[in-house]
Amino acid sequence: MLPFSLAQAAISLDRTRVIFGGDNKSVSLNIRNDNKELPYLAQAWVENEQSQKVSGPIVVLPPLQRVEPGAGGQVKLVKTPEVASLPEDRESLFYFNLREVPPRSEQANTMQIALQTKIKLFYRPKAITPNTGDVWQERLAVSIAGHGFQIENPTPYYVTISDMQDSSDKRESSEFTPVMLPPFSSRQIALTAGIITSPVLTFINDYGGYQKQKYACEATRCQIKKSR
Template structure:
C-alpha cells in the first residue's frame, strides 16, 4: 500500500474522528478532506507496476468489465513521466556530500489540486513510505497539497543514519506519488475511479573530491566475451567512481545491428550484454555506441571499436 500512513498531516486537512495536525494520516481507504476537496475512496484496488513508476487504480467492483479493460490498456501502453500532472523539474538529483540540503522543484501542470507524498528507496520499487525510514535521505515536507498550476519546493536532507562510501557515488530513488481529489469533475453519488501516478528519479550522492564526470563516456572500456555454447557478448567496464547511466546501447558487428536494453553500470564494476542467437565474435569487425545521461539530463554518445581477440 503506497499511501497508507504518513508521519504528519499537512495544514488544512480535516480528518474523520477529529484528528488534528501532527497525527498520522488515516489508512488510504479512509476518505479525508482538504479545503473541501475529498481525497481517497474505499474501492477495489489494482496496482500496476512498471519501470517508470506505479499506476494505482481504485474502482467499484460492479463495473469489473470496464475496470479490467482499463487495467489492460494501462499495461499495454508504455508508462512515461509525462503522464503525471505533478512533474519533477530535472531528471536526477545530484547531492554533494558537502551540501546541508538540496532543493527539488515540483510543478502541478493540472487545473486541480493534488495531494503529494514523497519518500526514498534504494532501488526496490516495493518500498513504501512506512518502510523508507531506513533510507539515509528524507524529504520535507513528506506530504503536502499542491495548488493548480503552482509549484512546490521539496527539501532533500542527508540525515547521516547510514554511512555512505566516500570513494564512489551512491544511488537512491526519489519517489513522488500524486493523489487527485475524488469530488472534482464528478457528480456526487456516482461511482468513481481514482488514478494515482508515481514518478521516480535517481539521487546520486557524490562525495567531495570525486569531481564531475565530464569525460565519463570516453573512459569506459569495451571487451568481448564468448560462452562455450556459442553465445557472445559485449562487456562494458566502468573503472571510474561515478555511475554510468546508459540510455541506449547499440552494437554493430559483421553487418548486423543490435539495440540492447540499456542499464546503469555501478562505479568500479562491469556489465555484460549477450547478443541474441549463437554468434561467435572471435573474428569480426564492428562498433559499440554507448549513450549516457549526464548530470543535466542531456544525452552524450560515444562510439568504440569492438576489440578483436
C-alpha cells in the same frame, strides 16, 4: 462498468535524476500541478537501492503538501547524520518517489488513479567531486566477449548505458535494453540481434541528457574513436 480515461500525470517534476553532492546540506526540487482546475496532494519519499522506503540518510521535506491548480511547489532533500555511514570513495544509489493524490471525486462509481514518478537519486561524496567538463564515461573499458561485449566501469560513479548499436546503424535507437553499471563493476552484454563491429554507446549524463561515444575495435579490444 466504471468510467475511465487515459491517465495523465498532474504533478510534474523538474528533472529525471538527482545528483546530491556531498558538499551540499540539501537539494531542492521543483514540482508543479499541471491541472488548471483541481488541487492535488504531492507525497514524496526516498527509497534505498532495494526499493525499500528509508528515513535516512536522505529524507524529503515536506513529505506531503497541497499544490494548487496551475501552481508550483518545492520539495527539499536533506541529509541526516546517517550519511556518515555511506562510502566516501564511490556514489550511493537511492530513488526519489513523487506520488500525486487527486481530490475526492464528486461523481459516483468513478475510478481514480494516483500516478507516481520514480527517479534515480545519486549521493556523490565530496571526495569524488568531478572536475568541470570531466566525462568519466570515456574511462569505460570495452572489449569483445563471445557474442557480445564486456564493459568495465573503473570509476566511482554509476554509469547508465541507454543504447548500444553499430556505427552503420542509422536508426535513432535500437532494441537494446538499458543497463546501469555500479562503481568499480563490470557487465557482459549479450547481443540478441544483429552484429556490432564498431559500437556506439549512448550514455545518460548528470542532467538526463544523452551522449554518444564511438568505439573502434581491433581483435578483442575496443578504443574510443576520437572525432576529428
